[in-house]
Amino acid sequence: MFSFENLIDLPLIWGAIIATAVLLYVLLDGFDLGLGALFPFAPSDKCRDKMMNSIAPFWDGNETWLVLGGGGLFAAFPLAYAIVMPAMYIPVILMLLCLIFRGVAFEFRFKSDKSRILWDYAFHFGSLGAAMMQGMILGGIVQGVTVDGRSFSGGAFDWLTAFSFMTGLGVVCGYVLLGATWLIMKTDGDTQIWARRVAKYISLFVVIFMGLVSLWVPYLDNDINLRWFGDYFYFLLPIPVITALLFGGLIYSLKKEKEVMPFVCSLLIFFMGFLGLAVSLWPYTVPYEVTIWDSASAPESLSLMLVGVVIMLPIILAYTAYCYYIFRGKVSDEHHY
Amino acid sequence: MLTELDPVLLARIQFAFTVSFHIVFPAFTIGLASWLAVVEGLWLKTGNDTYKQVYKFWVKIFAVCFGMGVVSGVVLSYQFGTNWSVFSDKVGPVIGPLLGYEVLTAFFLEASFLGVMLFGWSRVSNKMHFISTLMVAIGTLFSAFWILAANSWMQTPQGFEINADGIFHPTSWMEVIFTPSFPYRFVHMVLAAYLTTAFTVGGVGAWYLLKKRHIPHARIMLGMAMIMAVFVAPTQLVVGDLHGLNTLEHQPAKVAAMEGIWETERGADLRLFAIPDEDAEMNHYEVVIPNAASLILTHHADGEIKGLKEWAKEDRPPVAIVFWSFRIMVGLGMAMILTGILAVILHLRKKLFDSRLFHMWCAALTPAGFIALLAGWFVTEVGRQPYTAYGVLRTSESVSPVLGEHVALSLLAFIVVYTVLFGAATYYILKLIGRGIETDKEGFEEHSKVATPFKNPKEQEA
Numbered sequence: 001m002f003s004f005e006n007l008i009d010l011p012l013i014w015g016a017i018i019a020t021a022v023l024l025y026v027l028l029d030g031f032d033l034g035l036g037a038l039f040p041f042a043p044s045d046k047c048r049d050k051m052m053n054s055i056a057p058f059w060d061g062n063e064t065w066l067v068l069g070g071g072g073l074f075a076a077f078p079l080a081y082a083i084v085m086p087a088m089y090i091p092v093i094l095m096l097l098c099l100i101f102r103g104v105a106f107e108f109r110f111k112s113d114k115s116r117i118l119w120d121y122a123f124h125f126g127s128l129g130a131a132m133m134q135g136m137i138l139g140g141i142v143q144g145v146t147v148d149g150r151s152f153s154g155g156a157f158d159w160l161t162a163f164s165f166m167t168g169l170g171v172v173c174g175y176v177l178l179g180a181t182w183l184i185m186k187t188d189g190d191t192q193i194w195a196r197r198v199a200k201y202i203s204l205f206v207v208i209f210m211g212l213v214s215l216w217v218p219y220l221d222n223d224i225n226l227r228w229f230g231d232y233f234y235f236l237l238p239i240p241v242i243t244a245l246l247f248g249g250l251i252y253s254l255k256k257e258k259e260v261m262p263f264v265c266s267l268l269i270f271f272m273g274f275l276g277l278a279v280s281l282w283p284y285t286v287p288y289e290v291t292i293w294d295s296a297s298a299p300e301s302l303s304l305m306l307v308g309v310v311i312m313l314p315i316i317l318a319y320t321a322y323c324y325y326i327f328r329g330k331v332s333d334e335h336h337y
Numbered sequence: 338m339l340t341e342l343d344p345v346l347l348a349r350i351q352f353a354f355t356v357s358f359h360i361v362f363p364a365f366t367i368g369l370a371s372w373l374a375v376v377e378g379l380w381l382k383t384g385n386d387t388y389k390q391v392y393k394f395w396v397k398i399f400a401v402c403f404g405m406g407v408v409s410g411v412v413l414s415y416q417f418g419t420n421w422s423v424f425s426d427k428v429g430p431v432i433g434p435l436l437g438y439e440v441l442t443a444f445f446l447e448a449s450f451l452g453v454m455l456f457g458w459s460r461v462s463n464k465m466h467f468i469s470t471l472m473v474a475i476g477t478l479f480s481a482f483w484i485l486a487a488n489s490w491m492q493t494p495q496g497f498e499i500n501a502d503g504i505f506h507p508t509s510w511m512e513v514i515f516t517p518s519f520p521y522r523f524v525h526m527v528l529a530a531y532l533t534t535a536f537t538v539g540g541v542g543a544w545y546l547l548k549k550r551h552i553p554h555a556r557i558m559l560g561m562a563m564i565m566a567v568f569v570a571p572t573q574l575v576v577g578d579l580h581g582l583n584t585l586e587h588q589p590a591k592v593a594a595m596e597g598i599w600e601t602e603r604g605a606d607l608r609l610f611a612i613p614d615e616d617a618e619m620n621h622y623e624v625v626i627p628n629a630a631s632l633i634l635t636h637h638a639d640g641e642i643k644g645l646k647e648w649a650k651e652d653r654p655p656v657a658i659v660f661w662s663f664r665i666m667v668g669l670g671m672a673m674i675l676t677g678i679l680a681v682i683l684h685l686r687k688k689l690f691d692s693r694l695f696h697m698w699c700a701a702l703t704p705a706g707f708i709a710l711l712a713g714w715f716v717t718e719v720g721r722q723p724y725t726a727y728g729v730l731r732t733s734e735s736v737s738p739v740l741g742e743h744v745a746l747s748l749l750a751f752i753v754v755y756t757v758l759f760g761a762a763t764y765y766i767l768k769l770i771g772r773g774i775e776t777d778k779e780g781f782e783e784h785s786k787v788a789t790p791f792k793n794p795k796e797q798e799a
Contacts, residue, residue: 001508057452060407064448068440070414075437078429085418085425086737092419093747096412097754103408104758107401111765150426150502151738298430298506305434312441316449323449326460 003299010303011296014076015285017309021072023274025065026134027178027267032059033134034179036102036127037172038198039120047191048120049333054186056106057327061320063099075305079150079295080285087145087152088137088159095133102126128172135171139164142281143220147289163216170209174270176202181250181263186331192259199262200254207247210273214240217280221288224280236279243272342741345733348420351748353718355412357711358755362406364710367481367527368534369399370474372561377467387553394554394774395538398766400455405762407448409755420744424725424735431497431505431513432487439483447476478527485526489519492717493587494726505726517587521580522717528573529713532673533706535565540703541770543696551774556690559699563689566677573670578633584720585634585642588727590652591720593645594659596630597623600644605630609664613656618646654722662715669709676702 004010032055042048055062073081085092105123109116140159147153180202183195218225228236246269253261281287285295296302373392380388414436417425425433453461453469461469496512497505507513539562545555585592593599597608597620607629611620631640645653676699683689721727725735 001510057456060404060448060451061445063407063411064440064444067411067414067444070411070418071433071436071440074414074417074425074429075433078426078433081418081429082422082426082737085415086422086739089419089737089739089743089747092415093750096415097750099411100408100754100758104404104761107404108761108765111397111401111768151422153738156740156743297433300507300510301430301434304507304510305437308434308438308441312445316441316445319449320445323452326453326457 001300003303004306005299005303010299010306011077011292013306014072014296014302015283015292018069018072018076019274019278021065021068023271025062025069026274027270028062028065029059030175030270031055031178031182031263032062033102033127033131034172034175034177035182036123036179037131037176038179039124039127041198043190043194046333047194050187050191050331051183052106052109052123053333054183054331057323059103059106061323063103066099076297076302077285077292077295078297080290082150083145083147083152083286083290083295084141087154088140090156091133091137091140091159095130095137098126098129098133100126102130131172131175132168135168136160136164138171138277139167141287142167142217142277144287145289147286163220166209166212166216170206170213173202173205173209174273177206178263178266178270181266185260185263188330196254196257196262200251203247203250203254206269210243210269213273214276217277223288227279239272239276239279243269243276246272342745344739344741344744345736347741347744347748348736349732351420351744351751352416354748354755355409355416355751357714358759359406359409359413360714361707361711362402362409363477363480364526364530364533365537365707366399366403366406367477367530368532369395369402369538370470370477371531372534372538373399374467374470374474375561376557377470381463381467387557390774390776391554391557394769396455397769400451401762401766401769403447403451405758408758412751418737419747420737420739421725421735422737424730427503427730427735428491428505428726431494431507432490434507434510435483435487435490435514439480439487443476443480443483447473447480450476481527481530482523485523486514486516486519489516489522490514491726492516492522492721493518494729499729505730518580518583521576521583525573525576525580525713528569528576529706529710531565531569532573533710535562535569536673536676536699536702536706537704538562539566540700543699544703544770545773546690547693547696547700551776552690554774554776559690559696562699563677563680563684566673567681568677570670570673570677574674577667577670581634584717588720589643590645590648591654591659591717592634593643593647594654594656594720595663595716596634596642597656597660598630598642598644599646601641601647602644603631603641604628604639605634605642607633608660611660613660615653615656651723654720659716659720662712662719666709666712666716669705669712672702672705673709 035051035055039048039051042051070081073084101122103126105119105126109119109123112119136159139161143161143163145152145154146158177199180195180199184192184199187195218228246265250262250265250269253265283291283293285292373395376388376392376395380386380392450469450472453466454473457466457469490513493516495516496509497507500506538558542555542558542560542562545551546559581592581595584595596605597611597613598605599618599620604627606623606625606627608620608623608625610622610624612622613620628638631642632638634640634642645656679695679698680689683692683695689695723732724730725732
């Protein structure tokens with residue numbers, strides 16, 4: 001049995017891999033879900049066709065990062081998976097049900113005539129609900145989980161708090177920003193003009209929610225407070241500063257009617273937010289109870305999977321990029337395949 | 338009342354329901370992806386547009402089923418944690434990596450190239466499109482490999498040790514991946530998926546022949562399906578027999594339940610019909626073929642087969658479900674073999690595409706593969722009870738510390754949602770079949786040009 005445990009810190013590397021998978025999921029499916037949340041507000045049916053078509057070839061691959069996040073957590077940190085899933089039982093089940101409606105809407109919408117409106121709403125509420133639940137799961141984890149031994153021991157509704165409600169709304173707004181800036185890049189005409197208006201409007205909310213979370217999280221736990229406002233203050237200062245600059249870039253590029261830059265700025269803003277959360281939660285997989293080292297799988301298991309990741313991840317990224325390249329350019333409103 | 342609900346039983350019912358719903362779709366898409374690759378290959382080789390039209394027709398149905406498979410599969414990857422967290426914690430180090438490899442080698446490959454397969458016609462060359470179809474087909478087979486490796490480990494676990502905390506620790510990956518039952522289960526499942534697809538495609542082809550629609554396309558569908566029925570259905574019988582012998586060696590209690598045998602006996606009879614009674618530990622209304630069970634399982638007429646009474650009551654699987662599921666699976670398998678034989682006879686008489694009676698028979702067998710496949714999974718999974726990892730981890734010790742009422746409510750939600758979705762998917766698939774194949778040459782070419790949701794960058798420049 002091979003194992004790299006004497007050469008490298010396997011749990012640390014796996015923490016980074018899972019975090020990357022979750023980040024890629026949030027970035028990639030984020031614009032899908034945000035677009036879905038915006039769906040009924042689009043100015044015309046033609047617009048909606050364009051919106052749907054702009055993500056039809058990608059949503060499936062994007063959602064796979066969620067499977068890698070969940071499956072990877074199970075494989076690399078089984079203890080964390082076994083505690084977090086029962087703790088988040090209700091929002092996880094709701095998120096899955098929402099994702100089901102979102103997913104099948106792609107197939108059913110274009111095959112239906114009379115019932116199209118039904119699948120339009122399935123797509124909308126599925127996307128909106130999934131985004132909200134993901135935000136609430138995030139909030140529920142960040143605020144801490146009650147653990148006894150190797151199991152969750154809190155109540156079924158521990159996750160439901162003012163804090164998690166706020167993170168839920170925050171994620172919805174963030175996803176809508178990603179969705180709107182994606183549309184600016186992928187569409188033209190009316191849809192683009194509308195998407196630009198949406199992006200300007202929603203970016204204000206994103207600023208407010210990111211500010212609220214940034215101020216609230218340090219009060220959840222004394223260690224987090226010390227980390228941000230103590231010895232590491234100047235070391236960590238670039239994170240909020242760069243985020244502020246990115247917001248400036250976003251507003252500037254929206255005003256100047258740039259097509260790609262708003263989306264890039266939005267992705268980077270999400271990345272910085274993610275980085276900020278990672279700094280706060282370090283080194284826990286189940287805040288503030290179980291660390292990445294406590295919950296890591298056997299070194300042999302982590303080693304075997306690391307081989308797979310090192311070989312497969314570059315290949316996956318390469319063909320994912322190729323698929324985005326194939327479908328580059330502006331989207332049209334014709335459907336069928 | 339809700340508080341008295343048994344979370345173990347509810348969690349089992351929920352997993353059985355969601356996994357049964359799920360497996361129907363991947364099983365069909367495993368077979369359909371391979372078949373579509375063959376059809377597209379034939380189109381490229383012969384230049385006969387009929388093949389392309391058949392491809393473009395079935396790829397729509399493929400997309401619906403694939404989407405259903407994805408959304409119901411995501412649920413499963415989280416359900417291990419929500420409902421079976423203790424199982425996940427304990428065996429995660431052993432089977433977690435297998436599921437990880439499934440995501441890395443299969444899911445991304447399928448999901449990414451599916452986009453090209455559906456929307457890439459006017460954006461990539463024919464060759465690249467064919468490669469995309471192949472990638473999706475290979476992805477489905479990789480996926481089957483890993484998930485069956487994980488399942489087979491749960492059936493015949495090996496290559497691990499259990500530490501003081503009760504956590505399973507891998508000791509040999511070769512032993513974990515290639516467990517004794519894995520080769521049989523993998524081949525049996527892939528062949529089952531191929532047969533399921535063959536009988537669905539053949540059934541639709543037969544229905545078109547009956548309706549005198551799309552005759553050239555229907556001939557391709559029925560003809561290719563019958564090739565599978567002739568060669569694969571009998572092969573499946575042999576593989577199934579070998580799988581059964583393997584089960585007899587490693588899980589004799591499951592075989593005893595499959596055969597409805599209570600007392601250990603030599604020259605055991607084959608029960609064709611029986612009502613197993615678990616309380617009385619006997620069968621009612623038996624119809625038997627003398628000595629046949631021993632003959633099939635030990636290949637000797639007086640071979641010894643262990644009866645269920647060899648195991649304590651709490652160590653036995655539920656008998657009636659296993660017993661009857663097994664009969665349904667084998668019965669439908671025999672019907673498939675019979676179909677193959679009939680097809681050969683009709684072919685020799687040059688009546689394969691003219692016999693209305695045979696076409697009705699084939700149309701009636703359209704869902705046969707799905708039912709047989711589910712029945713087969715019921716045999717092997719219910720037969721694994723009362724363990725999650727056979728012999729080493731009990732189901733009752735695997736369940737999450739969640740309340741029965743929450744499991745009940747989520748189960749109810751899944752039943753409602755899945756029923757609606759299954760209804761919708763069936764409706765749209767039947768609608769697609771009813772609408773038929775787009776054959777009008779000009780219209781078809783026109784259609785394929787706009788078949789992408791994207792403007793072609795080259796057209797934009799022009």
